[in-house]
Amino acid sequence: MRIVRALVLVFVAAGLDGGPLPEVSLAPKNGVLRLAVTGDTGEGADAVAAGIAKVHAQKPFDAIVLTGDNFYPCGVESVEDPRWSLVTALTSIGVPVLPILGNHDSCGKADPDAQILAPIPNWQFPAREYAVRAGVADFAFVDTNPYVKGRSRELESSLRDVFASSKARWRVIVGHHPVISSGYHGYFPRDEVNRMRKVIPTLREVKADLYICGHDHHLELIRGRMLHLVSGAGSAPVPPIKLRLSTVYPSEIRRERIGFAVVEIRAKSIRVRFYDAKGRAKSEWL
Numbered sequence: 001m002r003i004v005r006a007l008v009l010v011f012v013a014a015g016l017d018g019g020p021l022p023e024v025s026l027a028p029k030n031g032v033l034r035l036a037v038t039g040d041t042g043e044g045a046d047a048v049a050a051g052i053a054k055v056h057a058q059k060p061f062d063a064i065v066l067t068g069d070n071f072y073p074c075g076v077e078s079v080e081d082p083r084w085s086l087v088t089a090l091t092s093i094g095v096p097v098l099p100i101l102g103n104h105d106s107c108g109k110a111d112p113d114a115q116i117l118a119p120i121p122n123w124q125f126p127a128r129e130y131a132v133r134a135g136v137a138d139f140a141f142v143d144t145n146p147y148v149k150g151r152s153r154e155l156e157s158s159l160r161d162v163f164a165s166s167k168a169r170w171r172v173i174v175g176h177h178p179v180i181s182s183g184y185h186g187y188f189p190r191d192e193v194n195r196m197r198k199v200i201p202t203l204r205e206v207k208a209d210l211y212i213c214g215h216d217h218h219l220e221l222i223r224g225r226m227l228h229l230v231s232g233a234g235s236a237p238v239p240p241i242k243l244r245l246s247t248v249y250p251s252e253i254r255r256e257r258i259g260f261a262v263v264e265i266r267a268k269s270i271r272v273r274f275y276d277a278k279g280r281a282k283s284e285w286l
Contacts, residue, residue, distance in 0.1 A: 021161060022126035024098065026062050026134035031267060033134050034059065037231040038260040039067025039176070039214025040102065042086065044235025047258050047277040049089035054279030055262065061095050062134070065263075067214030067231055068102025068176030075101075075110030079118045091122045098132060099125050100141050102176040102214060129154070131162045137170040137265045138163060144177040144213075147199070148192040156202045163206040169267055172210045173203065180228045182240035182247055183216025210270055212263075216240070218256045219274045221249045221286055229272060231261040249274060249283050 026033065036052045052064060076083055091097050099115065106112050116125050132139035140162035146152035155175070163171055178186050179196050187193060203211065203226065214232030218239055222228040224246050237256035240247075249272075258277040263270065264285075274282040 021140075021158060022130045024096070024124050024126065024130060024132045026096070026132060028062050028135055028265075029060075031136060033136055033263075033265040034061045035063055035065050035263045035265075036061050036260055037065045037067065037212060037229065037263055038234040040069040040072075040104075040217050040232040040236070041066065041090070041234030042069065042072030042104075042236070044258050044277075045086050046089045048234045048260050049093065051258075051275055051277040051279040052090070052260055053093050055275060056093055056095070058279075061093075061262075063096040063098050063132075064090060064093065065174055065212065066090070066097060066099040067174065067212060068100045069104040069214060069232070070099050070102065070115065071110075072104055072235065074108035075105035075112060076114050076118075077109050077111055078114050081114065084118065084120065087120070087123070091120055093122075095122065096124045097122050098141065098174075099123070100174055100176055101128060101143050101145060103145055106145055129158045133168070134265075136168060136267055137172055138166040138168040139172045139174060141174045144175040144196070148177050148195050150191075150195060155199060159199075159202055159206050159208075170209045170265055170270060171207055172212065172265075173208055174212045176213060177215050178213045178228070178230055179203070179211055180222055180224070180244065181213070181216045181230050182220055182222075182243045183218050183230065183232075183238065184241055185216045186244075187241065210263075219249070219259050219261060219282070220247060221261075221272050221274075222246050223248050227270065227272075229261060229263070233257070233259045248286055 128143040147155040210227045220230040239256040
């Protein structure tokens, strides 16, 4: 196990030192890419997975995107950690689960790389940062944790690398921390908010169409020069504190419940719909 771990960490480091990031491929059906998006799941994973499974049974997903904080209160400590059972309901749905790391995945005695090493069926986590190629869209899955702490600017170079040769119609970024949000983390702590705002010029440079995040425990869609999707209501949901003028969902602040987002990407459109933990639509297609 130690040899395998060393090899994987070397591979991950190579991707972050200027080499090409690892890639995952998705093949959308009939030109439509369907994703379930949830985050900050922790012990709520069973509940949100039940809703995702219900919607999947009606119209299948191509993948599930996890926007970080995959475990609470802190991440797993090893590939043998019994708390891997927290994600079993999600991985058992039968489609690829594509995670990123959140701040809780790195706290305490957590070993973030254990999530990358884990031989869990359908758990596709090749590195802390990686690309997903899905025909109609290209994705950059990035680690925002060192960026918000001011320890690294790798996030910006990773975005440029992923999209340098992209010919896909749409460009999507998945990171844990929000760039814009109506939740607490869209306003505080100020230093983290200011650092995430500094990535906006790079998002525009790479012509990003959609930024997906968690960290704030609510569901929200913000429309501007690009779309911003917040989907962190996988457990312990918390309502926004002040809606942005460009927020198109929700229309008002109310009690937040466990839920998830569905993203459908076609050649000419991106649309989003929100669901609760019972698989009931909370919004129209946006």
